[in-house]
Amino acid sequence: MRKTAAIIGGGVIGGGWAARFLLNGWNVTVFDPAPDADKKLAAVLDNARHALPMLYDTVLPPEGKLRHVNSVADAVRGADWVQESVPERLELKHRIYAQIETHAAADTVIGSSTSGFKPTQLQQGAAHPERLLVTHPFNPVYLLPLVELVPSSVNSSASVETAKQTMASIGMHPLHVRQEIDAHIADRLLEAVWREALWLVKDQFATTQEIDDIIRYGFGLRWAQMGLFETYRIAGGEAGMKHFIAQFGPALKWPWTKLMDVPELTDELVETIASQSDAQSGQHSIRELERLRDNNLVVMMRALKDQNAAAGALLNTHQATLTTPINRNDAPITTQRRTIPIDWTDYNGHMNESRYGQVFSDSADIIMKLVGADAAYIASGNSYFTVDVQIRFLAETLAGQVITVKSRVLEGRGKKLRIYHEMLGADGTLLATGEQLLIHVNLTTRRACEPTDAVLQAVQEMAAAHAALARPDAAN
Amino acid sequence: MRKTAAIIGGGVIGGGWAARFLLNGWNVTVFDPAPDADKKLAAVLDNARHALPMLYDTVLPPEGKLRHVNSVADAVRGADWVQESVPERLELKHRIYAQIETHAAADTVIGSSTSGFKPTQLQQGAAHPERLLVTHPFNPVYLLPLVELVPSSVNSSASVETAKQTMASIGMHPLHVRQEIDAHIADRLLEAVWREALWLVKDQFATTQEIDDIIRYGFGLRWAQMGLFETYRIAGGEAGMKHFIAQFGPALKWPWTKLMDVPELTDELVETIASQSDAQSGQHSIRELERLRDNNLVVMMRALKDQNAAAGALLNTHQATLTTPINRNDAPITTQRRTIPIDWTDYNGHMNESRYGQVFSDSADIIMKLVGADAAYIASGNSYFTVDVQIRFLAETLAGQVITVKSRVLEGRGKKLRIYHEMLGADGTLLATGEQLLIHVNLTTRRACEPTDAVLQAVQEMAAAHAALARPDAAN
Numbered sequence: 001m002r003k004t005a006a007i008i009g010g011g012v013i014g015g016g017w018a019a020r021f022l023l024n025g026w027n028v029t030v031f032d033p034a035p036d037a038d039k040k041l042a043a044v045l046d047n048a049r050h051a052l053p054m055l056y057d058t059v060l061p062p063e064g065k066l067r068h069v070n071s072v073a074d075a076v077r078g079a080d081w082v083q084e085s086v087p088e089r090l091e092l093k094h095r096i097y098a099q100i101e102t103h104a105a106a107d108t109v110i111g112s113s114t115s116g117f118k119p120t121q122l123q124q125g126a127a128h129p130e131r132l133l134v135t136h137p138f139n140p141v142y143l144l145p146l147v148e149l150v151p152s153s154v155n156s157s158a159s160v161e162t163a164k165q166t167m168a169s170i171g172m173h174p175l176h177v178r179q180e181i182d183a184h185i186a187d188r189l190l191e192a193v194w195r196e197a198l199w200l201v202k203d204q205f206a207t208t209q210e211i212d213d214i215i216r217y218g219f220g221l222r223w224a225q226m227g228l229f230e231t232y233r234i235a236g237g238e239a240g241m242k243h244f245i246a247q248f249g250p251a252l253k254w255p256w257t258k259l260m261d262v263p264e265l266t267d268e269l270v271e272t273i274a275s276q277s278d279a280q281s282g283q284h285s286i287r288e289l290e291r292l293r294d295n296n297l298v299v300m301m302r303a304l305k306d307q308n309a310a311a312g313a314l315l316n317t318h319q320a321t322l323t324t325p326i327n328r329n330d331a332p333i334t335t336q337r338r339t340i341p342i343d344w345t346d347y348n349g350h351m352n353e354s355r356y357g358q359v360f361s362d363s364a365d366i367i368m369k370l371v372g373a374d375a376a377y378i379a380s381g382n383s384y385f386t387v388d389v390q391i392r393f394l395a396e397t398l399a400g401q402v403i404t405v406k407s408r409v410l411e412g413r414g415k416k417l418r419i420y421h422e423m424l425g426a427d428g429t430l431l432a433t434g435e436q437l438l439i440h441v442n443l444t445t446r447r448a449c450e451p452t453d454a455v456l457q458a459v460q461e462m463a464a465a466h467a468a469l470a471r472p473d474a475a476n
Numbered sequence: 477m478r479k480t481a482a483i484i485g486g487g488v489i490g491g492g493w494a495a496r497f498l499l500n501g502w503n504v505t506v507f508d509p510a511p512d513a514d515k516k517l518a519a520v521l522d523n524a525r526h527a528l529p530m531l532y533d534t535v536l537p538p539e540g541k542l543r544h545v546n547s548v549a550d551a552v553r554g555a556d557w558v559q560e561s562v563p564e565r566l567e568l569k570h571r572i573y574a575q576i577e578t579h580a581a582a583d584t585v586i587g588s589s590t591s592g593f594k595p596t597q598l599q600q601g602a603a604h605p606e607r608l609l610v611t612h613p614f615n616p617v618y619l620l621p622l623v624e625l626v627p628s629s630v631n632s633s634a635s636v637e638t639a640k641q642t643m644a645s646i647g648m649h650p651l652h653v654r655q656e657i658d659a660h661i662a663d664r665l666l667e668a669v670w671r672e673a674l675w676l677v678k679d680q681f682a683t684t685q686e687i688d689d690i691i692r693y694g695f696g697l698r699w700a701q702m703g704l705f706e707t708y709r710i711a712g713g714e715a716g717m718k719h720f721i722a723q724f725g726p727a728l729k730w731p732w733t734k735l736m737d738v739p740e741l742t743d744e745l746v747e748t749i750a751s752q753s754d755a756q757s758g759q760h761s762i763r764e765l766e767r768l769r770d771n772n773l774v775v776m777m778r779a780l781k782d783q784n785a786a787a788g789a790l791l792n793t794h795q796a797t798l799t800t801p802i803n804r805n806d807a808p809i810t811t812q813r814r815t816i817p818i819d820w821t822d823y824n825g826h827m828n829e830s831r832y833g834q835v836f837s838d839s840a841d842i843i844m845k846l847v848g849a850d851a852a853y854i855a856s857g858n859s860y861f862t863v864d865v866q867i868r869f870l871a872e873t874l875a876g877q878v879i880t881v882k883s884r885v886l887e888g889r890g891k892k893l894r895i896y897h898e899m900l901g902a903d904g905t906l907l908a909t910g911e912q913l914l915i916h917v918n919l920t921t922r923r924a925c926e927p928t929d930a931v932l933q934a935v936q937e938m939a940a941a942h943a944a945l946a947r948p949d950a951a952n
Contacts, residue, residue, distance in 0.1 A: 012713060138694045139711055146694035173693050175686060185682050186690045192668040197704055206661050210651060212703025214662045216786045217649050218614045218622035220699035225772035227688025227696065228673055229749070230757050234765050235615055237488060242750035245741065265721065273705070274718035281706050289710050296701035296785050303775035306819055309768065310692045343782055347851075353862045354834030361829045386829045390866040396922075446872075 002027050002064055006079035006104070008072060008096055010034075013113050014085035015041045016141025018066065019048030021081075023142065024170040025061030030068050031075040038068050043287070048142035050400060051294040054341035055143070055301055055315055057362075058323045059402060072099040079104060081166050083135065085113040093117070094125055101127045109159045109166070111135030115187050118180040119152035130156040135163060136184055137172070140290070143297045145314050148184045149174040171318040201276065202269050209280040224300065225310045299343045328370045331466050332406040332422070335363035342399045351397040357389060360421045360434035363405045367419055368438075371412075371458035373451070382451065384417055384438040395431045402426045412463035414456075415440045415448045420472055433472065478503050478540055482555035482580070484548060484572055486510075489589050490561035491517045492617025494542065495524030497557075499618065500646040501537030506544050507551035514544050519763070524618035526876060527770040530817035531619070531777055531791055533838075534799045535878060548575040555580055557642050559611065561589040569593070570601055577603045585635045585642070587611030591663050594656040595628040606632040611639060612660055613648070616766070619773050621790045624660045625650040647794040677752065678745050685756040700776065701786045775819045804846045807942050808884040808898070811839035818875045827873040833865060836897045836910035839881045843895055844914075847888075847934035849927065858927065860893055860914040871907045878902045888939035890932075891916045891924045896948055909948065 005021040007014050010032035018028045018041060030041060045066075053060055069075050076082050082100055086092055093112065100110055110132045112122055123129035134150035147167050151160050160176070167174040177184050183191065200206045206214070222231045229241075236244025281289060304312025326333060336359065344355040368374070368384055377383070397403065404424045411418035417438040423431045442449045450456065481497040483490050486508035494504045494517060506517060521542075529536055545551045552558050558576055562568055569588065576586055586608045588598055599605035610626035623643050627636050636652070643650035653660055659667065676682045682690070698707045705717075712720025757765060780788025802809060812835065820831040844850070844860055853859070873879065880900045887894035893914040899907045918925045926932065 012711065138698075144694055144697060146690060148690075173689065175689055175693075177682070179681055181681055185676060185687070186694055188672050188676065189669050189687070189690070190695060192672040193665050193704060196664050196668040200661060200664065205655055205657055206653070208705035211661070211665070212705050213649065213651055214622060214624075214665070215699045215703040216701055217651075217790065218620055218662055219666060220696065220701075220703065221620060221773055221776060221787060222614075222769070223691045223696035224700035224776060225692055225696075226769055227691040228669060229684035229688050229753055230765065231769075233753050233757055234762060234769060235488065236762075238762055240750065241753040242746055245746045245749050270718055270721045273721050274716065277705055277709050277717040281709055286710060286712075286714055289706065292783075292785065293698070293702055293707075293710060295783055296780060297697055299779035299783055300697060300700060300776045303779040303819060304772060307768075307771055307775055309772050311697060314693065343779060347854075352834065353837045353865060354830050354832075356830075357833035357865075357867070358828065358830030386869055388866070388868050389829060389833075390864070391833070392864050393862055 003080040004029060004064075004078060005081045005083060006075040006100075007031070007083050007085070008075060008100065009085035009087075009113075010037045010041045011085065012040075012044065012139055013137065013141060014083070015044030016048070016139060017083045017085060017113070017137065019045045019142040020052070020170050020172075022064045022066055023048060023052050023060055025064055026081075026170070027064040028066050029075040029079065030066065031070070031072050032068075041066075041068075044142075047140070047290055047294055050291070051140075051298050052142050053339040053402075054298050054400070055305070056319050056322065057338055058319060059337045059339065060322065072096060073103040076100050076104040076108070079108055082108055082110040083113065084110060088114060088116055090117060090121060093122060097122070097126055097132065107131060107158075109133070109162045111163060113137060116183055118182060119150055119155065120180060123152060123154060129154050131159040133159060133163060134177075134180075134184065135167065135174070136186075138186070140294060140297070143294060143301070145171060145173045145311055146186070147172045147174050148177050148186060150177040150180050150184055152180050168318075169321070171315070173314050198265075198269070198273075201273055207280070208273060208276040212280065225304060295342050298341065302341060302343055326366060326370065328462075329465075331469055332408040333367070333370070334404060335366040335407040335421070336403070336405040338403060340397055340399050340401045340403060345399045349398060351399070351401075353391070353393060356391050356393065356397075356423065356432045356434065359403070359405060359423060360389065360391065360436060361386070363407045363421050363434075364419050364436055364438065367407055367409065367417075367462075371417075371462060372455045377452075377455065378443070381443045382449075382455075383441055383443055384451075385441050386436050387439050388437040389434060391432060391434045393432050395425070395429055397423075397425070397431050403431065408466040408469055409459065409463040410435070410466070412459035415450055417459055422472070479556040480505065480540075480554060481557045481559060482551040482576075483507070483559050483561070484551060484576065485561035485563075485589075486513045486517045487561065488516075488520065488615055489613065489617060490559070491520030492524070492615060493559045493561060493589070493613065495521045495618040496528070496646050496648075498540045498542055499524060499528050499536055501540055502557075502646070503540040504542050505551040505555065506542065507546070507548050508544075517542075517544075520618075523616070523766055523770055526767070527616075527774050528618050529815040529878075530774050530876070531781070532795050532798065533814055534795060535813045535815065536798065548572060549579040552576050552580040552584070555584055558584055558586040559589065560586060564590060564592055566593060566597060569598060573598070573602055573608065583607060583634075585609070585638045587639060589613060592659055594658060595626055595631065596656060599628060599630060605630050607635040609635060609639060610653075610656075610660065611643065611650070612662075614662070616770060616773070619770060619777070621647060621649045621787055622662070623648045623650050624653050624662060626653040626656050626660055628656050644794075645797070647791070649790050674741075674745070674749075677749055683756070684749060684752040688756065701780060771818050774817065778817060778819055802842060802846065804938075805941075807945055808882040809843070809846070810880060811842040811883040811897070812879070812881040814879060816873055816875050816877045816879065821875045825874060827875070827877075829867070829869060832867050832869065832873075832899065832908045832910065835879070835881060835899060836865065836867065836912060837862070839883045839897050839910075840895050840912055840914065843883055843885065843893075843938075847893075847938060848931045853928075853931065854919070857919045858925075858931075859917055859919055860927075861917050862912050863915050864913040865910060867908060867910045869908050871901070871905055873899075873901070873907050879907065884942040884945060885935065885939040886911070886942070888935035891926055893935055898948070 004027040007018045007030045010030045136148040138144040164174045304310050305315045346352040407421045410420045419436045421434040440451045480503040483494045483506045486506045612624040614620040640650045780786050781791045822828040883897045886896045895912045897910040916927045
């Protein structure tokens with residue numbers, strides 16, 4: 001049974017939440033009184049549908065159903081989760097919570113996207129304050145995994161647990177902020193940089209473009225994968241973190257920054273920043289910038305995923321919960337369903353020919369696992385190596401397309417394992433075929449040898465089961 | 477004729493400079509009085525040799541020659557560039573500059589890696605202050621492209637120009653800081669975050685691990701590819717940057733941060749940070765963390781390179797200066813020389829089978845360009861599509877290995893273009909062969925058709941030239 005998330009406030013943040021829930025298989029009801037709310041949400045959802053499925057090497061659950069409704073009551077009735085993302089005015093939030101509490105079940109958890117208020121402030125006057133807490137996400141909500149989960153002392157442990165599980169189930173990292181403070185944690189760090197950056201622009205030491213270049217060509221790359229402290233730990237070297245920090249002490253006293261003071265946002269400063277930003281990025285519309293940003297985030301996060309590092313490790317953890325079991329008794333066996341990601345396409349916008357090979361290689365890995373040639377088997381010193389592959393390209397494949405691979409064992413005896421794959425589009429079009437000859441090897445001698453009896457028997461059984469299939473035209 | 481860089485001070489930063497110059501084909505002399513200086517430098521160079529060549533889809537120039545010398549005089553005599561990276565003590569730097577100026581040519585530019593001093597301070601007492609300026613890099617120097625180039629008003633425009641060209645020639649982005657200020661620009665931003673982070677740890681609001689997670693799962697990912705202002709421009713949406721900034725005004729007055737005050741680095745706070753950092757990262761040695769960091773940086777920068785975005789766009793610009801011309805009259809034609817990057821390997825540590833296909837696909841693109849089926853030809857509505865590829869895997873290939881691809885046209889008539897590739901290791905071992913059948917298509921109708929006369933003639937000539945070669949055993 002699908003769960004339902006009620007999204008109260010459907011701007012960039014609320015829309016991002018709606019998209020993340022929908023694409024993770026939740027039904028979503030959205031209440032936003034703005035006249036163009038559905039149009040705005042459609043734009044966010046369009047971006048999310050482009051980007052989020054590409055992060056995974058499997059398909060996401062079937063998308064949930066989206067309903068725009070005309071009242072808070074209609075949105076939250078029967079909802080399993082309520083996410084509030086209305087403007088940052090405390091009295092408005094209190095009014096909304098009163099409406100939510102009138103119509104939602106008494107134990108439905110309410111998460112607020114507030115970046116500034118503490119949960120204790122939000123909970124004032126609530127009928128059930130124990131289930132109202134902060135779940136503060138980061139834009140774009142459908143891609144960035146971080147969510148600051150901030151309860152107060154009155155929250156029930158059940159509501160905190162539900163919030164953690166809900167966030168993790170939609171691929172987010174709920175970072176439990178153990179003490180409520182103004183602006184939580186991330187925005188304090190952001191605010192510090194923001195103030196310093198405003199001073200640098202105001203004092204004409206740097207333009208917006210120069211500051212952005214300094215970040216993305218310098219420490220931004222370090223931070224995306226290790227953060228601040230681990231980066232400095234490395235900089236400290238073998239002498240250790242303690243030595244490094246102690247050394248850093250004197251620099252803190254230097255009058256390097258203007259942080260003691262807050263720049264005044266005069267009309268002139270606003271104008272300076274706006275015109276520098278236009279010069280820097282004005283050639284792109286916001287929609288174009290969103291697409292550029294999302295494509296960059298997708299390829300960086302996918303790159304980290306291959307290393308099982310930072311945000312990529314989170315993706316692997318989430319992906320493990322999504323992968324559908326493979327039915328080894330099917331003939332042929334459906335070895336893969338996945339979305340073609342943007343980093344697999346070439347200048348034509350088509351899937352690069354080598355990525356067909358990657359898909360077939362991944363499917364061969366799955367066949368290997370099914371016959372018992374899995375990670376433990378490889379660790380024990382045996383494996384199959386591909387010695388020959390032939391790929392026929394039959395139709396074009398584009399980024400975002402969902403493909404299915406059906407695989408069969410053509411030949412399985414002795415050292416030989418010959419596998420044949422068909423890659424199909426969502427409408428059943430045959431996009432490509434691949435035929436691989438694998439030879440069993442001893443990983444120590446690097447020479448061909450027979451597999452273990454158990455693997456050989458599994459290979460032979462699979463070959464026998466697939467022998468009944470009509471021989472594919474394309475097979476050698 | 478190779479150029480020579482003199483590296484004065486061979487720690488993490490000086491060593492990173494030495495590695496970047498060496499791997500970009502410069503000879504390097506290093507002076508560092510520490511007894512283990514050569515050992516430390518060897519460790520940095522080992523990391524750099526692992527990581528830097530993987531950023532490029534071509535080979536770097538042959539590595540320069542490294543010499544450790546026993547005096548500043550021996551280091552700088554005849555040097556084309558001097559880079560000073562000694563400890564941050566002004567009187568020490570002045571003493572070093574005096575020695576440099578005694579032995580270096582009068583117009584050799586001296587760059588200082590100082591993070592804190594202004595060029596005017598460095599230039600005090602210099603014989604030729606006009607050629608002494610700040611070139612402040614970021615760790616790891618051999619991977620991160622940013623260098624803050626800070627001249628004072630006494631610097632000659634020739635020295636600034638030389639510095640820019642030198643930095644760009646070794647793949648860096650010289651960001652010209654137009655007004656000298658304490659700590660330049662990047663470290664002001666870093667210092668702001670650092671202070672706030674220290675407060676968060678001191679006040680026990682967050683641990684070092686939590687702060688790092690907040691950065692790498694949240695805004696770090698945004699900053700690595702767009703920086704601060706462009707990210708906020710998007711957040712502002714269609715209302716525009718001016719509206720967004722003006723709205724932000726009131727928040728600046730809120731007492732969110734402790735920035736007005738500087739935390740005192742008591743023994744207790746130092747101990748807290750060090751022990752939290754140990755709990756977070758203590759399972760890895762610094763060498764292991766360096767390798768993890770470098771691999772993450774390589775894959776993220778390579779991912780951005782495919783999108784031609786942020787630091788990836790800089791790499792593409794630098795790569796274009798490195799690519800060696802292809803001799804179309806060779807038979808076979810050497811279509812590629814490149815290093816196998818870490819993101820091409822699978823769990824075995826070997827190049828994934830699909831990446832052989834990528835290498836051959838890249839070589840086919842080069843053959844297409846040589847026969848005139850280039851970007852302009854494709855834009856005019858014609859192209860070749862691969863319909864069939866067969867790859868034979870003959871030997872294992874590992875990350876970091878340099879490969880060469882030799883390609884020949886087996887058949888070129890009418891719509892058909894059949895290409896055969898051999899992938900060779902550095903010692904000439906045949907690693908794999910690939911044979912591709914390409915069919916010429918009209919990109920509008922998506923149907924097969926004959927190429928233009930000019931392309932067809934070029935294809936036929938190439939096929940005729942290659943017909944004299946012995947037919948490869950592996951060819952179909």
